[in-house]
Amino acid sequence: MLPHSVEKTATLHELHGRQSTGFYYALTDNNPGPGEFTNLTQGVFLTGDILSAFTILYRTPTSSDADKALRAFAEATYTK
């Protein structure tokens, strides 16, 4: 995806919560089509026995919704 991104490198950020740990990176489409999402955050997190991969698409460089999703992933819990 990097060749199609504004960013030249993907910086890994850590997700960390009580039961959850993982990483994510954020990229910006360098040539979005009409109506397409411009921003993407992707990552993985491990919560107990559960490995989750996620993709967040949004339209502005800063998004409270993306922040809420990341917070939910960091604070995820697992019960057997």
Next chain:
Amino acid sequence: MGRSVACLIVLVLLELSAQSQTAVPTALGLRSEQIPADCKSVDGSFPVDIQTSILWDKPDLYKSLIPLPIAKYAQSFACHDDKGTVFSFQFASNAEREKAGAFIKPLLWGESGPTAGHPELVLEAGNLLTVVSFRKAPTFLLAALQNVPGSAPIDQDTVASGGFPISGHGSLHLSVPDDWRTHTRELPDPPSITLHFVPASGDAFDVQVTAVCWMRPNGYARRPTR
């Protein structure tokens, strides 16, 4: 004679509130203690569109295309300012539920997924298909519904403490905003669930999560292959 009486009872009850469906297995629907604090059980039926209404009232219309459910149950809720009904259909087997689901979803939505005009959500697990007929399905209600044990083995190990169940392997709990619309799909093999979150209105964001059980049944972790 018995059959005639049963048919008569069904016809009469169809005219009553959705709460009054006959032959309700206890596995269908939420018990009072399972209903989220933000919702209360109410009388009446609140299908969001005519497709849901017909599916509920006249499933026989589709009997040449899909298996008929062996039981059904409807429960209506008022959650904040919204009222809706959860229509549950139990099929004879997982395979029958899958066949019915493949027909029912495009029937309700007219597309491959919910739309603004047809926002109902469809939950599928085991032999149970549930149509959550709300304009904006409350997340906490969805979480509660996903912990209703179905009749099929796929759901028998589901925990009852909220969250998104992963076929017999516990539940993942995510605290997303209540006004996000959630669509889920649970797969038995590999044990996993896909979650799709979108705004209640508009298209400001789109969140997709695939959660898979990382542990083998005997307890050791799978190693990633390169």
